[in-house]
Amino acid sequence: AIMDADLQDPPSMIPEMIKEIEAGYDMVGAARVDRSGEPWLRSMFSNLFYKLINRISQTQIVPGARDFRVMTPQVVAAILEMSERNRFSKGIFGWIGFNAKYLPYANVERQHGETSWSFTSLFKYSLDGIIDFSDAPLAFVS
Numbered sequence: 001a002i003m004d005a006d007l008q009d010p011p012s013m014i015p016e017m018i019k020e021i022e023a024g025y026d027m028v029g030a031a032r033v034d035r036s037g038e039p040w041l042r043s044m045f046s047n048l049f050y051k052l053i054n055r056i057s058q059t060q061i062v063p064g065a066r067d068f069r070v071m072t073p074q075v076v077a078a079i080l081e082m083s084e085r086n087r088f089s090k091g092i093f094g095w096i097g098f099n100a101k102y103l104p105y106a107n108v109e110r111q112h113g114e115t116s117w118s119f120t121s122l123f124k125y126s127l128d129g130i131i132d133f134s135d136a137p138l139a140f141v142s
Helices: 011-024 041-057 073-081 089-095 119-132 137-142
Strands: 025-033 065-071 100-105
Touching: 011 025, 011 065, 011 100, 041 089, 041 119, 065 073, 065 089, 065 119
Parallel strands: 025 100
Antiparallel strands: 025 065
8 A cells, every 4th residue: 555654645545445345446545535625726726737737637536636555466467567756646546547436435534744845846746747658848849
């Protein structure tokens, strides 16, 4: 399982994720169904990003998908075989092509600390995703 240490993702979901792996899924992730408790501007840009990336990319990214997930050893091996250095994980999880399921959950307030993601760092991360998983920037420049 991959999980952030700040407990923003509910560890109580892990048994359900494991059950879905046992039922035949290769990867089970969590997807927030709302962004309550976050600044509205950050939520708005996040929603715009998901709409844009899913419009211009062949790799579909589940809106609200988190890195919080349980994976089979085959999925882990496939990810580790990739040579990417700048990893846009949400795109990689969608691109590798395994049988995946996303369990919805309501946003949980962070238990400890504060986010280290500034607006600028999130913007740069979103640009990485667009450049890594779409040929739209290349087509635009051409």
